[in-house]
Amino acid sequence: MSDETAAALARDRVIDITTTGRRTGEPRRIEIWFHRYDGRYYITGSPGRPRDWYANLVANPRFTFHLKESATADLPATARPITDRAEREKVFAGVLAPLGDFTSRPGNEPEVWVAGSPLVEVTFA
Template identity: 55%
Template sequence: MDPEVRAAIEITPAAGTRERTIDITTTGRRTGRTRRIEIFFYRVDGRTYLCSGTSGRPTSWYANLLAHPDFTFHLKHGIRAELPARALPVTDREERRRVLTEIVADLNQPHNPGTIAQPTHLRNWLDSRLARVTFP
């Protein structure tokens, strides 16, 4: 992987909202058509994750990735790149708690990288959609 691309993916807690914002293109679970949305990504223990929502409501992006785990990860701030990627839902209770604890701590920083109401609490994130991203 290109070093600049790797650096853009390997964000640290110091990263702001802009550096965390990407687009993903998924394949529709019913239609088979591509769908592109904007989403945040996170880094925990050297791994990349997609996570959204504290409402527990279904999301199309997550349902699409469950049906078709291969997608495109679009870097769009600073460096532009379209990366083939694969999503793996994080369903193990212990792993979810560990990863979500780190995401919540990251979002509760004073510079508020997620532009969410602070403080946010782990209990509100336990039912969120969470997927680990790998780059072939």
């Protein structure tokens, strides 16, 4: 990994991901935030309705992680869905902490995220 890519992973937040459609097999690209916690990378979505990107990653965990803010790079990656409640609690505590008072607003409490948000750990090839 280049120094530029490593620096972008350390400071950027907004990326695109390209997943493989679970029904169509076609590439699907969306914009999303990623989070860093405890030396690892995660992608999540706000609590609520099911997300196609998550269903696609469950069906086919290989995807492309596209850096696009301070650097441009297409990184092959693999997603690991996090379903264990204790691990989810730990990860959400870490990724939500930098968002400050965001989690004190109704519907944004950490327990709501743990119960109803998609969450994957990202590993790069």
